[in-house]
Amino acid sequence: MSAAPDSGYEVVIGLEVHAQLRTASKLFSPAPVTYGAPPNHSVHPICLALPGVLPVLNRRAVDLAIRAGLATHGEVRRHSVFARKNYFYPDLPKGYQISQYEEPVIVGGWLDIDVEEGGEPRTLRVRLTRIHMEEDAGKSIHDPAIAGDGTQVDLNRAGVPLLEIVSEPDLRSPAEAVAYLRTLRRVLRYIDASDADMERGHFRCDVNVSLRPRGSGALGTRTEIKNLNSFRSVEGALRAEIARQTGILEDGGDVVQATMAFDPDSGRTRVLRLKENADDYRYFPDPDLVPLVLSEEQIEAVSASLPELADARCARYQADYGLSESDARALTASRALAEFFEAAVKASATRDPAKPIANWILRDVQRVLKERELEIEDTALAPASLAALVDEVEAGRTTARSASGLVAELVERGGDPVAWIRERGLEAVSDAGALEAAVEAVILEHAADVERVRAGEQKVLNFLMGQVMKRTGGKANPQVVRQLLAARIGVP
Amino acid sequence: MSGIARDEVRRIVALARLSMDDAELDRMQRDLAAILDYVETLDAVDTSGVEPTSHVIPLATPQRDDVPEPPMDPDLAVANAPEVSGSAFVVPKVISGEEEG
Amino acid sequence: MEALLSLAAARTALDEGGLTSAELVRASLERAQALEPALHAFVRMRGEAALREAQEADARRNRGEPRSLLDGVPVAVKDNLVRSGETTTCASRILDDFVSPYDATAISRLAASGAIVVGATNLDEFAMGSSTENSVFGPTRNPWDRSRTPGGSSGGSAAAVAAGIVPIAFGSDTGGSIRQPASFCGVVGVKPTYGRVSRWGLVAYASSLDQIGVFAHSATDAAAALERICGHDPRDSTSLPEPAPQLMSALTGDVSGLVIGLPREYFDAAGAEPGVLEAVRAAVAELEAAGAKLREVSLPHTPFAVAAYYLIATAEASSNLARYDGVRYGHRAAGATSLKDLYLRTRSEGFGAEVKRRIVLGTYVLSAGYYDAYYRKAQQVRTLLRRDFEQAFAACDVIATPTCPEVAFALGARADDPVRMYLGDVYTVSANLAGLPGVSLPCGRHEGLPVGLQLLAPILDEATLLRVADAYQRRTTHHLARPELA
DSSP states (O other): OOSOTTSSEEEEEEEEEEEEOOOSBOSSSOSBOOSSOOTTSSOOTTTTTOTTOOOOEEHHHHHHHHHHHHHTTOEEOSEEOOEEEEOOOTTOTTSEEEEOOSSOSEEOOEEEEEEEETTEEEEEEEEEEEEEEEEOOOEEEOOHHHHTTEEEEEOTTTTOEEEEEEEOSOBOSHHHHHHHHHHHHHHHHHTTSOOOOGGGTSEEEEEEEEEEETTOOSOOOOEEEEEEOSHHHHHHHHHHHHHHHHHHHHTTOOOOOEEEEEETTTTEEEEEEEOSSOOOOOOEEOTTSOOEEOOHHHHHHHHHHSOOOHHHHHHHHHHHHOOOHHHHHHHHSSHHHHHHHHHHHHHOOSSSOHHHHHHHIIIIIHHHHHHHTOOGGGSSOOHHHHHHHHHHHHTTSBOHHHHHHHHHHHHHHOOOHHHHHHHTTOBOBOOHHHHHHHHHHHHHHTHHHHHHHHTTOHHHHHHHHHHHHHHTTTOBOHHHHHHHHHHHHTOO | OOSOOHHHHHHHHHHTTOOOOHHHHHHHHHHHHHHHHHHGGGGGSOOTTOOOOSOSSOOOOOEEOSOOOOOOOHHHHTTTOSSEETTEEEEEOOOTTOOOO | OGGGTOHHHHHHHHHTSOOOHHHHHHHHHHHHHHHHHHHOOEEEEOHHHHHHHHHHHHHHHHTTOOOSTTTTOEEEEETTBOOTTSBOOTTOGGGTTOBOSSOOHHHHHHHHHTOEEEEEEOOSGGGOOSSSOSOTTOOOOBTTBTTBOOOSSSHHHHHHHHTTSOSEEEEEESSSTTHHHHHHHTSEEEEOOTTSBOOTTBOOSOTTTOEEEEEESSHHHHHHHHHHHBSOOTTOTTOOSOOOOOOGGGOOOOOTTOEEEEEGGGOOGGGSOHHHHHHHHHHHHHHHHTTOEEEEEOOTTGGGHHHHHHHHHHHHHHHHGGGOSSSSSSOOOTTOOSHHHHHHHHHHHHSOHHHHHHHHHHHHHHSTTTTIIIIIHHHHHHHHHHHHHHHHHTTOSEEEEESOSSSOOBTTTTTTOHHHHHHTTTTTHHHHHHTOOEEEEEEEEETTEEEEEEEEOOTTOHHHHHHHHHHHHHHOOGGGOOOOOO
């Protein structure tokens, strides 16, 4: 949906994400990166901007930035520059942020995203403008319950390394925006650059949105909504702002450039700050740092350390496991999913388990994950548990239908599926004697079909099997049922 | 370009988070004009194609290992602070929108 | 007291003369106190701590374990070098009670050498100035004539050495702040190559220009002191990878065949007082007599150096001083009702007029619309100045010039004339812009006041620089002259 289909306006969206890099210490200070520490318990003189301190760059942050560039097909610039962005705010202790401005470390690149809108899945390539490193600011606490009638400042977070990832305005709807963010998050986790945990504020999104008449090549005036930290709020903010801008334009007005705030309760956006004058940040190259010149050695070392990227893994799954291209792509979309798959395959006792396990993951498990908006790594489901479940089905000790009913619970709280099958009486009934009655009943009821089977219509045998399964509440061992039916009917 | 408009001086002074009364602004405007006048001599230099110096002596980029050091004693961290609450710094309440610039 | 005038004399007195470090330090403290009303070279003394450290030095010497040539010798440091547990003010109200929790690298290296810091010296606020008149504590006076300035911004350190309070003092030089006061006070002042001495713990003025250096009466003493503080520091990303240089062993006294370049732009009669040029010309003639060759060279972009310097230095300073906001340390305006009010009043109350002037100029220079015309242009001119030196050094080994166009001026003489004040830096700023090492040595007097000879060498060549300075001092006695004081 890009505005109301008949509104005559096309929506143009660009996204800026700030992702916290997975380092042990800060970007320019050796203070530890922590979470939840009391105020100013994780600082160093550099974090406090004491007189006389100087910044020293963290190599791991650089390596992770290079990884991000490689994983998004960007150009890793051999020469990039750290620049000071000057402004005053209590959580910015130096009175400037060390960032990158005219010469970022990564330029260009793209991400292919899968969008499902209106039930129609499609793939879209979203171009990236740039990726660069910068320091995070500290935290200002305005809550009167904590800060009384003042504001408290905690610099634990000041100086933590961030990656800023800027997309081109290639997105055309809130659904595309969310799909892009999911993909980006997966990629960052894939390469261990960031845990991209939105609840902890390690993956913050700024959206830029404007409208233009359909068919126009020019960009409309855009507004910005900052620091959205859930996909729901991204979607809600975009819908609200699109509605607001549409209303203005349809009334013949002009959209004014501004920074907006989104109120999830009312579902509306409002102007936070007008941007009539461009902020004067007085960017200049930081004279306390030398330009970042990357050696071929460093880039190659990072490249070699990169976990097998999605494309290569996808090809390998087709070659080694015989999976179809679409199944391989689906499994390798997320590193966690791919690793889960491989671990389950390894843990399985079935011969050639790859295809059945792939099927179980892509159908039953993915369905539950999607319903609950979870990624596999956020669940309690263990690869060995899934493998055990699949093994039970493949060995005929339970039926696919019974097993399917356990998946949601395994995802939610983990567990031992083999034990559950026993405890809940989900074992497939394999005892021929127990099944004979059901087989007889079905043959009697479907005499005409029995004749068709005798006449050579194999497929109808499956139908009869289904009927037996139904009669036994899905617990009959399908192989045994088939044997009994075939024997009874008198076909091989 | 000689001289600098009074409004411009005010804008820059505010950008630098300084406040000045009229007498000070007068002086600042005068001093700045004199300095900028003097600095205009640079216009005479032909710098086409000349790279700006970013660092006088080219150095390989120092990068440090990602090994954290123990943090500062929080009491020491706020020891110089004019106003604290527990281990947090305290400032007057920030009005939203005051950020930046 | 002779032992307070030279390292050699101090060493002899301590090692052979039966003088203890405690006695030496006490003598230094007493002299500082006696001369304080006349000179006001110091902002703060660290008497108790210094005496305690002196006793430790005495114990080491008695055990036969001195740490270096400076062990047990009193020194002074400019009050913009932070010292753990002690107040550092930068002569500014905005830092008037700031106690640093860490030591500057130069300070910890001095402590490791056994040198004893007797006190912190006066300076122009945040090292911005050329006369030490911009100090919140009031000006330091020139020991040679107390109605005159000692120069700046390291005026306190220069005066402390000139007045025989300490044989060695440390300062910082961004546009000449060691060399010019050395020239005005008749002492040796050395600014090493940019990046030689770690800036970790030096309160920043202009990051790409600042460098810590030393005052002494002789090149040999300066060499001994520099060896202790130079060398790579991983805490400073602009620190050169080289370890501390061997300087003392380079002082052979031999300059035969050495080529001394004389840049014509620095010897323009219209640009300097005649007495100054005369003394400097006599000095280079002395070196020629010692076997050096003189050659005229040219540094054609010299007329643009001061302008480029002030654009770059103030731009960097405006950003470096943004941290002084009353939130985490330093002065805070009372009763601020809003954040904006806090910032405006704290900074306006806390900074002096010269600092504000430079912050405003620097903010302007970086501001949108002006960056290319000013800051970027100045950095391009800087590149041209560096090239000038590269070309000149292809034809000579060191460059000799006057340090300043004049001798010490009267207190208050430049109060209303910032541009005139800035122009006094014309001979010194180029070395900072190009990152070169430079020294000023006394080479005579004009109207009773000291004149300085400046030598500049290529990057990392402090050895040649000091060799020439030492050779000159072996053949002359200007560096032995002392001002008349109580």
